[in-house]
Amino acid sequence: MSRWLGLIALVAVALIGAVVLGPAHIALRDLASSDIVRSLRVPRALLALLVGGSLGVAGASLQALVRNPLADPFLLGLSGGAGLGAVLAIALHVAGPWALPLAAFAGALGAMALVYRLGLVGGAELDPRVLLLAGVAVGAFTGAITTAIVSLAEAADLRNAFLWLWGGLSGASWDTVLVMVVYIPVPLIVLYATARPLDLLALGEEPATHLGADVEPLKRRVYVAASMLTAAAVAVSGVIGFVGLIVPHITRLVWGHRHRSLLPAAFLGGGALLLFADTAARVTVAPRELPVGIVTALVGVPLFAVLLRRWTGGGARG
Amino acid sequence: MRGLLVASLLAVACRPPADRPSAPPPPPAHRIVSLAPSSTELLFALGAGSQVVGRTTWCRYPPAALQVPDVGDGLNPNIEAIAARQPDLVVLYRSQLNETAAGQLARLGIPSVTLAQDRLEDIARAARELGRLTGRQAAGDSIGAAMEGLLRTPPPAPIKRVAFVVWDNPPMVIGGGSYLDQLATLAGGANVFHDLGAASATVSIETIVARNPDVILVLSDSTAPPAYSGRREWRAIRAVRERRFIMLPADLFGRPSPSAPAAVAALRRALEAEGPSRQ
Amino acid sequence: MSDAAPLLSVVRVTYRYGGAATDALHDVSLVVRAGEFHAVLGPNGSGKTTLVRVALGLLAPGVGSAELAGRPVTAWRRRELARVVGVVTQREDNLFPQKVRETVLLGRYPHLSLWGAERPADRAAVTRALERCDAVGLADRWIWTLSGGEYQRVRLARALAQEPRLLVLDEPTASLDVRHEMEMFELVRALVDRHGLAVVMITHHVNLAARFADRVLLLADGRTAAQGAPAAVLSRETVERVFAWPVAIAPFDGRPQMIPLRQPKESA
Numbered sequence: 001m002s003r004w005l006g007l008i009a010l011v012a013v014a015l016i017g018a019v020v021l022g023p024a025h026i027a028l029r030d031l032a033s034s035d036i037v038r039s040l041r042v043p044r045a046l047l048a049l050l051v052g053g054s055l056g057v058a059g060a061s062l063q064a065l066v067r068n069p070l071a072d073p074f075l076l077g078l079s080g081g082a083g084l085g086a087v088l089a090i091a092l093h094v095a096g097p098w099a100l101p102l103a104a105f106a107g108a109l110g111a112m113a114l115v116y117r118l119g120l121v122g123g124a125e126l127d128p129r130v131l132l133l134a135g136v137a138v139g140a141f142t143g144a145i146t147t148a149i150v151s152l153a154e155a156a157d158l159r160n161a162f163l164w165l166w167g168g169l170s171g172a173s174w175d176t177v178l179v180m181v182v183y184i185p186v187p188l189i190v191l192y193a194t195a196r197p198l199d200l201l202a203l204g205e206e207p208a209t210h211l212g213a214d215v216e217p218l219k220r221r222v223y224v225a226a227s228m229l230t231a232a233a234v235a236v237s238g239v240i241g242f243v244g245l246i247v248p249h250i251t252r253l254v255w256g257h258r259h260r261s262l263l264p265a266a267f268l269g270g271g272a273l274l275l276f277a278d279t280a281a282r283v284t285v286a287p288r289e290l291p292v293g294i295v296t297a298l299v300g301v302p303l304f305a306v307l308l309r310r311w312t313g314g315g316a317r318g
Numbered sequence: 319m320r321g322l323l324v325a326s327l328l329a330v331a332c333r334p335p336a337d338r339p340s341a342p343p344p345p346p347a348h349r350i351v352s353l354a355p356s357s358t359e360l361l362f363a364l365g366a367g368s369q370v371v372g373r374t375t376w377c378r379y380p381p382a383a384l385q386v387p388d389v390g391d392g393l394n395p396n397i398e399a400i401a402a403r404q405p406d407l408v409v410l411y412r413s414q415l416n417e418t419a420a421g422q423l424a425r426l427g428i429p430s431v432t433l434a435q436d437r438l439e440d441i442a443r444a445a446r447e448l449g450r451l452t453g454r455q456a457a458g459d460s461i462g463a464a465m466e467g468l469l470r471t472p473p474p475a476p477i478k479r480v481a482f483v484v485w486d487n488p489p490m491v492i493g494g495g496s497y498l499d500q501l502a503t504l505a506g507g508a509n510v511f512h513d514l515g516a517a518s519a520t521v522s523i524e525t526i527v528a529r530n531p532d533v534i535l536v537l538s539d540s541t542a543p544p545a546y547s548g549r550r551e552w553r554a555i556r557a558v559r560e561r562r563f564i565m566l567p568a569d570l571f572g573r574p575s576p577s578a579p580a581a582v583a584a585l586r587r588a589l590e591a592e593g594p595s596r597q
Numbered sequence: 598m599s600d601a602a603p604l605l606s607v608v609r610v611t612y613r614y615g616g617a618a619t620d621a622l623h624d625v626s627l628v629v630r631a632g633e634f635h636a637v638l639g640p641n642g643s644g645k646t647t648l649v650r651v652a653l654g655l656l657a658p659g660v661g662s663a664e665l666a667g668r669p670v671t672a673w674r675r676r677e678l679a680r681v682v683g684v685v686t687q688r689e690d691n692l693f694p695q696k697v698r699e700t701v702l703l704g705r706y707p708h709l710s711l712w713g714a715e716r717p718a719d720r721a722a723v724t725r726a727l728e729r730c731d732a733v734g735l736a737d738r739w740i741w742t743l744s745g746g747e748y749q750r751v752r753l754a755r756a757l758a759q760e761p762r763l764l765v766l767d768e769p770t771a772s773l774d775v776r777h778e779m780e781m782f783e784l785v786r787a788l789v790d791r792h793g794l795a796v797v798m799i800t801h802h803v804n805l806a807a808r809f810a811d812r813v814l815l816l817a818d819g820r821t822a823a824q825g826a827p828a829a830v831l832s833r834e835t836v837e838r839v840f841a842w843p844v845a846i847a848p849f850d851g852r853p854q855m856i857p858l859r860q861p862k863e864s865a
Contacts, residue, residue, distance in 0.1 A: 174550060
């Protein structure tokens with residue numbers, strides 16, 4: 001119980017920090033009335049929580065699905081698809097304030113469908129190892145096309161599209177928060193329902209079947225739901241790496257491998273991590289801002305190294 | 319033989335940081351490849367347009383420049399395409415990325431000159447230098463003097479607070495290191511991001527809100543307000559809410575240019591035209 | 598043998614894998630009732646694992662039928678099936694580190710509702726399963742610290758936690774030493790005798806199967822070479838034909854034991 005309280009407290013601290021701190025100096029007593037806080041900081045903090053949480057849950061689920069603790073939601077080609085979608089939208093001068101997110105979302109879904117199709121062996125069974133390889137291939141391929149378009153393109157705009165891909169929550173507003181709040185509950189609930197069968201899947205597909213899991217529908221559901229969450233995250237905030245990779249490992253150290261507790265913990269943990277990273281991105285070089293994808297990498301890599309030492313040195317092995 | 323002499327002088331002379339000419343004093347260059355929009359525009363302004371035999375894809379001004387063959391990019395240039403134009407002078411944009419290019423051209427015996435072209439004072443220097451190299455010294459000195467005069471006059475008291483927003487996701491603004499900042503200052507616009515030393519920087523929207531510019535300057539040839547003005551988070555900025563945008567067309571504002579005096583005047587008029595709050 | 602209705606009824610099944618030249622199984626039957634210990638023997642590639650897969654509904658036979666408790670196996674939902682049949686596969690690749698109690702608890706999955714939490718009854722079932730497998734002392738150990746024999750007992754406990762009526766074991770004693778192998782066979786026999794479980798065990802260990810099992814099915818090339826009580830099945834002619842090696846048969850404990858004869862290589 002105390003673990004959960006600690007985690008919730010961490011999220012609360014992260015939220016408060018994200019609202020109180022910022023490049024613009026706002027006195028505590030002015031917080032509630034400040035327009036900056038109400039229209040910018042609060043939605044941005046909520047978006048960080050929702051995006052970080054989605055990435056954490058997607059990462060934990062995908063690691064169980066492909067039976068590989070190094071899996072990251074972006075390993076499955078979604079970021080490549082999103083980038084290509086975004087770049088095409090700019091190159092084709094698609095108008096509208098939601099053009100970029102929608103195009104990125106569509107691109108991510110396209111990549112998801114392609115990787116899924118490639119991951120089917122024998123026409124019907126989803127092979128997680130093939131899925132991984134297909135994801136890497138699709139990611140590389142779309143990345144190459146995107147780079148080609150950008151390097152051949154005329155407008156400076158296209159070169160700036162790469163900056164978008166680096167990841168950032170600057171597009172946060174109450175509108176984006178609303179979209180996420182409406183969108184993510186379904187994939188989250190679907191994934192939570194797969195929590196127990198995912199525990200079984202850790203034993204292997206055949207043992208899981210014998211213990212009562214419907215393995216084929218399970219794999220499909222996990223893949224699609226996790227991809228949907230990731231696609232939404234990329235659409236609103238670009239590619240923010242390491243959250244989906246690191247957070248499940250950190251939460252496993254405390255909550256173990258039972259996905260019924262791991263998934264909610266990964267949501268809260270991912271949200272807290274992204275909140276801290278975004279606050280750091282906004283504040284450390286103020287008035288300039290760092291891309292949050294860089295901060296998560298700068299924080300994530302040393303953290304990962306520490307975890308790796310713990311794992312290979314002593315303690316839990318897997 | 320002359321090529322060898324020039325090349326060896328080049329090897330000695332072409333070193334950063336100063337702008338070094340290929341050799342003092344060379345005969346007027348007749349076949350010039352210009353690898354930056356600013357230098358292309360300058361050469362035409364000097365009346366040496368007919369001497370330009372190559373330009374980059376990005377060199378669009380003046381319109382006459384479009385007749386000149388395109389040799390590709392100005393950063394990390396295509397040496398083969400340049401050599402195919404058989405130039406006797408190549409004008410390079412000064413940047414880390416072009417260091418090797420100068421060396422490669424030297425090895426081929428092609429004289430080159432590397433010019434900084436980021437700020438208005440660079441244009442003054444470049445005008446004089448290119449004037450000398452093309453045998454149009456008088457024109458070059460005249461342009462140079464005009465630019466220096468512009469820069470010497472004390473700037474007017476600022477009549478509006480401005481911000482240049484060049485990209486929305488992530489939000490990118492122009493800082494004090496850019497020629498645009500110089501133009502704004504000369505026109506009476508105070509760039510709220512003047513304190514940022516870089517030419518451009520990523521900032522949070524809330525920083526723009528906090529610094530509260532009166533008007534947003536946008537590099538654009540169309541009159542429509544930028545796409546992000548419809549997004550909710552951008553409307554936290556007063557100038558966006560009130561639709562106070564000034565569009566800066568590329569011909570005057572797209573690069574540091576000898577037309578700077580005209581650009582300053584146009585911007586000044588636009589700033590004066592911005593009345594008090596409409597809402 | 599009991600007269601009760603058969604629990605597992607595999608009747609004259611034939612199965613051919615896609616693209617294969619011959620049947621993996623041809624006209625094979627296996628009927629298992631509560632309180633019976635069946636051993637499935639045969640050389641490599643004789644169709645033992647295929648038989649189990651058909652029996653459990655993983656493969657649909659081209660000819661013949663497989664029924665569990667009177668219903669076709671393919672008509673059972675996976676979860677329902679897991680409440681009746683506990684399977685210990687040849688191998689499992691447990692990726693994530695866990696404690697013994699946690700891994701045995703996974704066996705309760707077929708009894709848990711979609712959203713409900715584990716109940717005290719589930720934990721009691723886990724404890725009972727551990728007791729039956731003589732593994733209570735291992736309950737709080739991490740599984741990677743277990744020896745091969747201990748881990749097999751834990752896997753068996755997990756299958757028992759499902760509270761099945763039928764246990765299917767695929768070579769559960771491969772790579773176990775004498776002591777652990779004997780312990781496993783004794784354990785299985787006790788489960789059948791004391792708790793009325795039905796057991797189907799695939800094993801290479803002909804002699805232990807002969808001593809512990811009630812009935813033996815000997816497969817060769819997908820066909821039934823012999824089926825029935827160990828004494829009837831394990832005759833010298835049959836064993837030599839099936840395993841293609843000369844043997845002697847000697848009784849021990851009232852059961853036939855196979856002793857392979859030597860066939861020294863001629864010098865070249």
